[in-house]
Amino acid sequence: MAAMLTRELTSGVQIPLVGFGTYLIPDDEAAAAVENALVTGYRHIDTAEFYNNERGVGEGLRRGLQQAGIERGDVFVTTKLWPQTHDRNKSTQETVRSLDESLNRLGVDQVDLYLIHATFGREQRLQQWQGLADAYNSGKARAIGVSNFNASHIDELIAAGLPLPHANQIELHPWSQKPGLVAYLNQKGITPIAYSSLAPLSTWRTAPGHASGKTRQMRAEGEQADSPFKRLAEKYGVSEAQFLLGWGLQNGYPVLPKSTKPERIRQNFDIDSFQIDSADMEYIRGLDRGAGLAWGEVDPVTHD
Template identity: 30%
Template structure:
């Protein structure tokens, strides 16, 4: 019997096993995130991905604790990821932020801690703090997010431990071919955020044609593509029926020609990049300033 994609894992460069399919919770309130986490774990998910910037760590934490109890699971059965917020970067500030994030998540350790973005002049010190947490066993794996080849090489040149993961925007329209080649060569794993690519990818005629052939949804075809590309994938949903549907990837396989057809959709146009941030282009009008998403229900989920 073929093992379900949902139950399969990938071995990171440090030997830690990470599920290849998980749940993302970006743009979800604390209530939505808590409910989605409980639904996902109830339906077999074990990888949950959040970030301080999302403003829903407290909701995720409550969802984890309820799901563990309701499903008779142990903490070690789950793989929990969060990220260093851009405004917390730096050595001492990262260490302080880590403790605060653990408290919000109601956890005693993390499975994966990522630098959310390579903030100019700070990400090296941030990484050194994360190396300390890793050596102390507070985190099972450490990695980065949104690091291009230049930033990765800079990190490798000035620190001791190679990131085990780089979480990047990846979907049929943004396939990061050069970066994946570089990462494969050094043994770093790619994790896909925005793996479904929004309406432009989901409604692409090529994707729709392949979906119809397999009697699958566009989302399922894209997630199967990501899986066959060898990526860790974290689709976001707050609807239980979609959370379940996103796991139904086992009864079909994309042919070589179908994989090639999807690969040819690549436009390499990232939806968000360094020049969009005030920390990289401080004089640009309408540059993104770093802020944590605010939800009216936050106080209801904070640990007492």
């Protein structure tokens, strides 16, 4: 079952490969979605301070634990630090306070993974990473990591004598495969976690504010009847979403599909029943378009 597939972080914590993402799920809808996900079998829930839905996620966690008959320790919970407050960067102490506030909203004593959500300035990154290290040492986070960091950002942490992240959550899908960054992360023992796994789909991020020129072009291509992912999904007898998530799974990336629709939640969880053959994996490698769609045009392999 998908729920049983895990990858071990260098902290020794097992992260389930199939997670439930909550970006763009409003706080008042998050509880029902998370509860449904846990009852379906998900054991990995991803949220963030920036998503403004931690209270709903926490309520869904409590309800889902009861409905699924499981314990808090059975569920891997991730949240993320937003690096700024009132247009200024958070200090080390403010970083620790932000985690305390997230824990309060979630209604838990610790999270399984705490991430710095984004990069702003070098000194801010170093101060905030020290705050995450303090949170890890105090037991408030079982593992710590970053998101949207490139190799040079992580090299800064190393040069400052700070511990390596356990994970880096980045945009990863067949159109943005980042082979250089993924190789760097694997060499350092940092687990790449994939977000925006479904970006090649024409329905990806249709919410207001996400219609860039690249996403409009992508949607037009995705709607074509002979699009490569439609053809490949048909070959393997799965939906396009299942195929794209399965590609991430086969690469060893934890994936974070998001939906509020019960049937889609179930379908996105059922992604370990097929194996993409080596010829098709090689074909997909040739579809890489470099920089991602969700987080600007910067290639995360390069320096800022």
